[in-house]
Amino acid sequence: MTDAAREHGAGSPRPLAAFDLDGTLTRRDTLMPFLVRALGASRPYRAVLASSLPLARAAALGGAHRDAAKAAVLGRVLAGVPLARLAEAAESYADHVVAHGLRADVRARVDWHRAEGHELVLVSASPEVYVAPIGSRLGFDAVLATRLEVDTAGVLTGRLLGANCRGPEKVARLRAWRGDAVVLAYAYGDSAGDREMLRLAETGTDLRRGRRVRGPNHG
Numbered sequence: 297m298t299d300a301a302r303e304h305g306a307g308s309p310r311p312l313a314a315f316d317l318d319g320t321l322t323r324r325d326t327l328m329p330f331l332v333r334a335l336g337a338s339r340p341y342r343a344v345l346a347s348s349l350p351l352a353r354a355a356a357l358g359g360a361h362r363d364a365a366k367a368a369v370l371g372r373v374l375a376g377v378p379l380a381r382l383a384e385a386a387e388s389y390a391d392h393v394v395a396h397g398l399r400a401d402v403r404a405r406v407d408w409h410r411a412e413g414h415e416l417v418l419v420s421a422s423p424e425v426y427v428a429p430i431g432s433r434l435g436f437d438a439v440l441a442t443r444l445e446v447d448t449a450g451v452l453t454g455r456l457l458g459a460n461c462r463g464p465e466k467v468a469r470l471r472a473w474r475g476d477a478v479v480l481a482y483a484y485g486d487s488a489g490d491r492e493m494l495r496l497a498e499t500g501t502d503l504r505r506g507r508r509v510r511g512p513n514h515g
Contacts, residue, residue, distance in 0.1 A: 320485055328340060
């Protein structure tokens with residue numbers, strides 16, 4: 297830990313840094329590659345084809361339409377799949393992503409925050425089943441991601457448990473985790489789905505546009 301980290305004092309809360317996953321920490325989206333790795337190519341791509349109408353609406357309109365399209369695809373792909381099967385695939389996928397799929401500059405930023413003694417939280421719309429192992433391997437203190445519903449037999453229903461962790465839901469999940477007065481010192485994202493989280497932070501960095509977003513205390 298650096299001298300800067302020690303200046304916070306033993307009784308002071310650590311500065312909190314929040315990172316998005318897809319396109320921010322990773323070089324590409326992670327969901328479809330995971331589904332193909334876990335279940336083979338046929339099932340996920342058939343689901344995409346069958347969900348072509350909601351996917352087209354999502355591309356045109358975004359927002360809630362994007363969430364509905366994602367739910368439609370996941371419903372077709374995951375219904376009836378044992379959670380244990382997905383969890384086993386998630387471990388090897390996390391190893392693959394950490395070894396080959398990360399942006400070197402953002403990985404270095406994660407390492408800098410950890411060296412400074414900051415608290416790290418990974419906030420992602422991707423499924424928690426594999427986001428959590430990725431976060432664990434990178435030393436994140438917490439992971440907030442989209443949750444999948446599982447029945448009493450340990451089988452996925454194909455439905456989400458709660459909302460897709462995107463847009464305003466990212467802030468809602470942060471507040472549910474840390475309280476309504478949660479303070480983000482830093483946040484990193486790359487899309488419209490990260491906008492609310494970036495604005496919550498004292499220093500929010502939009503990697504897609506290469507600029508900082510003004511935080512709540514900056515007008």
